[in-house]
Amino acid sequence: MSVVYLAVGSVSGTAMAVAQTVKDQLQSLGHTVIQEENASVEGLNSSGCDAVLIITSTTGQGDLPANIIPFYVALEEQFPLQNGRPFGVISLGDSSYDSTFCNGGALFEERFYELQGTQPVPRVTIDAMETITPDDDALFWLQEWVEKVLG
Template identity: 45%
Template structure:
């Protein structure tokens, strides 16, 4: 099974979580393609069996700069991803209230609009509660990989 992992980070934390997710996926026997500069053409060219997005939230709930163009391209081109299993790990800070993990939620909603299938509910990692988000994501990742292989 080929898993594409896309990340969008502000300070590098979401990239770190995605890198650790890639290591764990390989250990689970998955073929992994790691994309930091995502594009629709790049995603479609990989012919992925599953997708994982690790996304930080910035400002007032915006996507990180590294994912803005990708998200806009998904909306503009609207490539149907019918049935493609996906997961989203959203990073944010609950001190920001209503915008907590909003960027991850936006990507999740877009993937659902494109008819992709959420394999497990989105994981929200709170910077106010953790200093090791990559470790905090491990149980969720185990569930995600089990759902993909089950």
Template identity: 65%
Template sequence: MANIYLAVGTVTCTASAVARSCADLLRNAGHDVTVDEQASVAALNAAQADAVLIVTATTGKGDIPNNLLNFYVELETESPLQNGRPFGVISLGDSSYSMTFCQAGALMEERFLGLQGAQPIPRITIDAIETQIPDDDALFWLKEWMEALF
């Protein structure tokens, strides 16, 4: 059993719903999950997580949603080294924003890699144009992530 800190970035709650589905799957597999829609480095530290999962939409012109932005900034200013702690990124976007498709997920990935997080499998991008049910793709990816981790 592992402790997983699940940070969510959302504007219109699609990513929240995906995060809830992910949390259900993880809990059914016996893990403890903290779902945080106002993620912070302090909360990450308090969770004493074995792994970090990020589920985020992209907003604006390739921007991180406001409710995850503080975490992103704190990760830079506080530089909490991850020392090989595994992380994963589920990135929701829309490929009609061709220049910034799923950029928020890419930014979070870059930050965790820069802090020496370990990425067992590549980030998934989920395109709103291609899929009506993002949960299905996310859960398929999550099973691979769990297999790679535990």
């Protein structure tokens, strides 16, 4: 089975709850999930992962949650090329913030493209204005991601 490095950015706990649901599902399918308290380039590099999964909310005016900013900055500063490693992004937000809706996920998507990662399944955006079951929405997306990435 595959090893997935899971990085989570959360403010109110919703993204963390979604991440736990996703992690449980991946593990039930026999995959290994590596999730640090605070994601790091060192953890990513040493994980030996087959794929990277980012689950993040957006705060303020399109900003990343404080707990994942150091990882995002370190990715820019250390620039650990992914050389085609697949990644996925589950982005949570509130569409009432029109121009910055789910920007946290978009920032990571852009960063992993810069690092030469591949994204077999488009980023999913989960809108707090549209759903009360973000876990279910994430699992629906995860099904396709697992098929295409972890096979």
